[in-house]
Amino acid sequence: MIRIDGLRVTYGSLCAVDSLTLDVPRGALFGLLGPNGAGKTTTIRCIAGLVVPSAGSVTVGGVDAVAHPAEVRRRIGVVPQQLALYDELTVLQNLRVLGGVLGLSGARLADRVEWALELAQLRPRVEARVETLSGGMKRRLNLASSLLHGPECVICDEPTTGVDPQSRLHIFDTIRRLRAEGSTVVYTTHYMEEVEALCDRVAIIDHGRLVTAGTLRELLAGSGTPLRHSVTLRAGASGADLAGALSAAGLDVDAVVPTPRSLEDIFLERTGHSLRDEA
Amino acid sequence: MKPLGWLIAKDLLRFRADGRGALATVLTPVVLAALLGTLFNPPDLANTVRLAVIDRDGSAGSRALVEAVRADPNLEVVPATEEEALADVARGRLPLAIILPPGSGAALTPSAFLGAGGGPARAELVFDPSRKTEADLVEGLVTRIVFEQTMSRITDPGSLRALLTQARALISSSPPDPDDAAWLDVIDRALRLMPPPSDGPPGAGSTGLAISPPLTFHRRAAVVDSPLGGYNSYAHTFAGMLCMFLLFVAADAAKELVAERRSGLQTRLRLSAVSRGQILAARALSVAAIALVISLAVYAVGFAAFGIRVLGSWWGFAAVLCAQALFVGAFSIFLAGVGRTERTIASLGTFAILVMSFLGGSMLPAFLMPPWLRALGHAMPTAWATDGLAAMTWRGMDLAEGLVPATILMGYALLCAAVGSRVFRWD
Structure with missing residues (x-):
C-alpha cells in the first residue's frame, strides 16, 4: 500500500530522514517506532505529500505522493498528534466543517457524520462545544474527523497521548475495526506495549535511518532474547504447580516467574472498560 | 457547498459562537465614535x-x-x-x-x-x-x-468731534506747511456738519454716522443641500473608529491563523481537498464577511441613535464598505504572513494599526497635524476608507466619489494579499 524507497529529507544541514526504505503491505497494521527526533513525523509528512523529499520516492497505492499529492490525500487519513479541532464549535459543527473541507457534501456528508458520531461514541454530546469535552472525547473526535472521507490508509501519529485507559482501549478497538474493514493502518507511538498489542508489522527508525523492520513475531524471535510466554493461572493454582506440570509434560522450563498485575490491570478491573465521557 | 465555502462557514460559525466578543467588536467602535463625535460637534453646538x-x-x-x-x-x-x-x-x-x-x-x-x-x-x-x-x-x-x-x-459724534478738534490743534501747532490751509478747511467744514455736542457722555443719545466695516463675513458650512441636514460629527468619527477597530479584528484573525498552524489544524486542512491558496483566500473572505457584518451593525446604531445619514450615493456607500471589508480581510493575511508568530502579530499589528489610524485621521482631525504628516496620511488606506465613507454620508457626494476610494482600497487589498500569501509560513 505504501512504498518508501530511498527517502531522504534535509532541512539545511540537518538530515531528518536518510535513505529510508519501507514497504507497508495493504491491510497491515504497521507500527512505526522511534525515539523523539527519529524522523517519524517527517516520514508521515512525506507520505501525505506535505514535504517534498530531497531524494527518493513515496507512493501510496501506486500513486506518487510528490507528483499527485491531492490524489494521495484522498486515499489517506492522517490522525494528527495535536487535537486539531475547532474548540469554539460543537462536535457536529466540527464534523460537518471538516467533512465539507474533505470534499464531502449532501447525503454523503450527512451519512459520514453519523458514522463518525457512532465511531467516536459522541452522539450524546453532539451539540456540545469541543472545548467542553474531556481529553479522551477530544481524542476520539480527532480520530473520527480524520476518517470522514473513508480513506484506504489511516496514519495515526501518537493518537493516545493524554487519554484515560478507557479511551485508549476505545481507540485500540477503533483501529482494529478499521483494519478488519480492510484499511491499512500506520501507527506511531512511544508506547511499546501499544505496538505489541496492536501491530503485526513493525519498523524502528532512529536518526532518520531504518534500524529494523519485520513482523512483530520476526522481530521478537530474532532478538536473541529467550521467548517468554504469559500464563494466567486460575485461583488456587500456584507457580510451583505450573512448573511441575510443564516438567511432567517434558518441557525444559528455565524459570517460572510470578508477574504482578499491572496498575492498569487493577485500574480497569475497578473502573471497568466502559468509556467515561464526563468533561 | 464546496470546500472553500465550508472553510468560510467555519470562520463565521466561530465568530457567532463567541457572542460576547462579537458584541464587543460592534459596541467598542460605537462608544468611542460617540464620545469623539461629541468632542467634534459643530461650533454652534459646542461649549x-x-x-x-x-x-x-x-x-x-x-x-x-x-x-x-x-x-x-x-x-x-x-x-x-x-x-x-x-x-x-x-x-x-x-x-x-x-x-x-x-x-x-x-x-x-x-x-x-x-x-x-x-x-x-x-x-x-x-x-x-x-x-x-x-x-x-x-x-x-x-x-x-x-x-x-x-x-x-x-463713529460716535462726540468722540469724532474731539478727534477732529485734536487734529486741528496738532496741525495748527506744527511748523507751517502749504497744505495746512486746505486740511484745516476740511476739518472746519466737517465740524460744522456734525450735530451739536450733547451734555451726556460720548456716544450717549447719538446714533453715530453709521459707518460699517468695508468687509463682513457670513458663515455657511459647505455641506450638501439636503432636508436631512448636513455635517454630522458622528458620521466622521464612526467612519474613523470603525476602520480602526476592523483592523484590530484583522489582527485577531491573523493571530488565529498562526495559532491554527501550531494546533495542527492547518495541517489537517492541507491534508484535505483544499489548496494553500484556498485556505488563505477563505480566511481573507471570512474576515471580510465578518468586517462587513460589523460595519452594518455599527452603522445601524449610527443611523438609529446618532442621526447619521447617507446623503450621497447608497451604491457608493456600499462600495466603500465592501472594499474596506476586503482590505481588512487581506490585511489579516498580510499580518499573519509578516508577523509569523502570535506575539509578533500582536505588537506589530497594534503598531501598524495605530500609526495608520493616526495618520489616516481616524483618531485626530488631520488639521491638527503638520503638513508633511497630512501628506503622509494620504498614503494610508485608513484615510481612503474614512474619507470615502465621509463623502458618501455627510458630504453627500455621488457614486463616482465613492468608487475612487473603493478602487484604491481594493488595490491595497490585493497588495496585502499578495505579500501576505507570499511570505506566509506554512511549517
Whole structure:
C-alpha cells in the first residue's frame, strides 16, 4: 500500500530522514517506532505529500505522493498528534466543517457524520462545544474527523497521548475495526506495549535511518532474547504447580516467574472498560 | 457547498459562537465614535471657551471691553482674581486668561490713533500650552471685539468731534506747511456738519454716522443641500473608529491563523481537498464577511441613535464598505504572513494599526497635524476608507466619489494579499 524507497529529507544541514526504505503491505497494521527526533513525523509528512523529499520516492497505492499529492490525500487519513479541532464549535459543527473541507457534501456528508458520531461514541454530546469535552472525547473526535472521507490508509501519529485507559482501549478497538474493514493502518507511538498489542508489522527508525523492520513475531524471535510466554493461572493454582506440570509434560522450563498485575490491570478491573465521557 | 465555502462557514460559525466578543467588536467602535463625535460637534453646538479677564486698568474703556468680551456668545468669562486665574491656567483648570495692563482704556480711544495715550497697549494672554487652539480662537475673537469697540467710538459724534478738534490743534501747532490751509478747511467744514455736542457722555443719545466695516463675513458650512441636514460629527468619527477597530479584528484573525498552524489544524486542512491558496483566500473572505457584518451593525446604531445619514450615493456607500471589508480581510493575511508568530502579530499589528489610524485621521482631525504628516496620511488606506465613507454620508457626494476610494482600497487589498500569501509560513 505504501512504498518508501530511498527517502531522504534535509532541512539545511540537518538530515531528518536518510535513505529510508519501507514497504507497508495493504491491510497491515504497521507500527512505526522511534525515539523523539527519529524522523517519524517527517516520514508521515512525506507520505501525505506535505514535504517534498530531497531524494527518493513515496507512493501510496501506486500513486506518487510528490507528483499527485491531492490524489494521495484522498486515499489517506492522517490522525494528527495535536487535537486539531475547532474548540469554539460543537462536535457536529466540527464534523460537518471538516467533512465539507474533505470534499464531502449532501447525503454523503450527512451519512459520514453519523458514522463518525457512532465511531467516536459522541452522539450524546453532539451539540456540545469541543472545548467542553474531556481529553479522551477530544481524542476520539480527532480520530473520527480524520476518517470522514473513508480513506484506504489511516496514519495515526501518537493518537493516545493524554487519554484515560478507557479511551485508549476505545481507540485500540477503533483501529482494529478499521483494519478488519480492510484499511491499512500506520501507527506511531512511544508506547511499546501499544505496538505489541496492536501491530503485526513493525519498523524502528532512529536518526532518520531504518534500524529494523519485520513482523512483530520476526522481530521478537530474532532478538536473541529467550521467548517468554504469559500464563494466567486460575485461583488456587500456584507457580510451583505450573512448573511441575510443564516438567511432567517434558518441557525444559528455565524459570517460572510470578508477574504482578499491572496498575492498569487493577485500574480497569475497578473502573471497568466502559468509556467515561464526563468533561 | 464546496470546500472553500465550508472553510468560510467555519470562520463565521466561530465568530457567532463567541457572542460576547462579537458584541464587543460592534459596541467598542460605537462608544468611542460617540464620545469623539461629541468632542467634534459643530461650533454652534459646542461649549463656549472659558477664560478669565483681569482688568489692571479699571478705566471706563477697559471696563467696556471686559463687558463686550463677556457679552460674546462664544466666550464665558469666569470671575477670578489675577492670582487665581494664573493658578487655574497653570493647573489646566482654565484654558487661558487675558490681563489688560494699565492704560488699556486710553489705548482704545480714537485719539490713540493720533499718538495720544502712549501708543497701543500690550495685553497679556496666558494660556495652557495643551490648549493652544482655544488661545488662538480667543485672540482672534478679542481682537475683533477691540476693533468693533474702536470703530464704534470713531463713529460716535462726540468722540469724532474731539478727534477732529485734536487734529486741528496738532496741525495748527506744527511748523507751517502749504497744505495746512486746505486740511484745516476740511476739518472746519466737517465740524460744522456734525450735530451739536450733547451734555451726556460720548456716544450717549447719538446714533453715530453709521459707518460699517468695508468687509463682513457670513458663515455657511459647505455641506450638501439636503432636508436631512448636513455635517454630522458622528458620521466622521464612526467612519474613523470603525476602520480602526476592523483592523484590530484583522489582527485577531491573523493571530488565529498562526495559532491554527501550531494546533495542527492547518495541517489537517492541507491534508484535505483544499489548496494553500484556498485556505488563505477563505480566511481573507471570512474576515471580510465578518468586517462587513460589523460595519452594518455599527452603522445601524449610527443611523438609529446618532442621526447619521447617507446623503450621497447608497451604491457608493456600499462600495466603500465592501472594499474596506476586503482590505481588512487581506490585511489579516498580510499580518499573519509578516508577523509569523502570535506575539509578533500582536505588537506589530497594534503598531501598524495605530500609526495608520493616526495618520489616516481616524483618531485626530488631520488639521491638527503638520503638513508633511497630512501628506503622509494620504498614503494610508485608513484615510481612503474614512474619507470615502465621509463623502458618501455627510458630504453627500455621488457614486463616482465613492468608487475612487473603493478602487484604491481594493488595490491595497490585493497588495496585502499578495505579500501576505507570499511570505506566509506554512511549517
